[in-house]
Amino acid sequence: MSLFWIVLRQLAEIEAMAMSKKVITRDDWEKRLKDVNIRKEDMNKLVMNFLVTEGYVEAAEKFRTESGTAPDIDLATITDRMAIKEAVQRGNVEDAIEKVNDLNPEILDTNPQLFFHLQQQRLIELIRNRKVEEALEFAQEELAPRGEENLGFLEELEKTVALLAFEDVASSPVGELLDVSQRLKTASEINAAILTSQSHEKDPKLPVLLKLLTWTQNQLGEKVAYPRINDVSTAVLEDPAV
Known part of the structure; x- marks a missing residue:
């Protein structure tokens, strides 16, 4: 029991x-x-x-040695998962996507919502860095086609692009997208997807x-x-x- x-x-x-x-x-x-x-x-x-x-991972390794309790996944995959999560938290989404595909390309291939949110986070980072032209081009080429297929994606895209309309973004109605909490939200989503792909609970x-x-x-x-x-x-x- x-x-x-x-x-x-x-x-x-x-x-x-x-x-x-x-x-x-x-x-x-x-x-x-x-x-x-x-x-x-x-x-x-x-x-x-x-x-x-x-x-x-270090605590899990030490606990395994001291208690004799075997983890239900390879501890090496924890290091990979944390590297992906930390890349998103730093705003380096391209690196995170590359690492996810190296780990298991099916994670993004079978989860269009997750992939959209990662691409959305890339757009947010471009806007954060005031790369306006690059941001508009990226939104049009990478995100707009997905928005045409999904009304929810389109609404999120419009909200993100709206960041460009404000000089004082922090106090704007969409300013929370540039907050660190947005990065953490995206990082948490990719972390959960990786755990699910490894047949592990996404929450402790x-x-x-x-x-x-x-x-x-x-x-x-x-x-x-x-x-x-x-x-x-x-x-x-x-x-x-x-």
């Missing part, structure tokens, strides 16, 4: 117990938690999943479990007062407010 379902089952049992009580004491709660049997192997897999998905499991913990605690808190974790970074149980 996966760690995810073990946690769900135990939380469901705790909630069922809580239905008949108004207050759960710390002693009762801690005793209940000690009865939860989570294998160390499952915990190690959860950590490795996070390190691999987020691209911490750990944050999902933490969200599940928060949701379950809130649901349970509506029915009973009990010791809960308010700060997941410390995982300290805080006594219930009676």
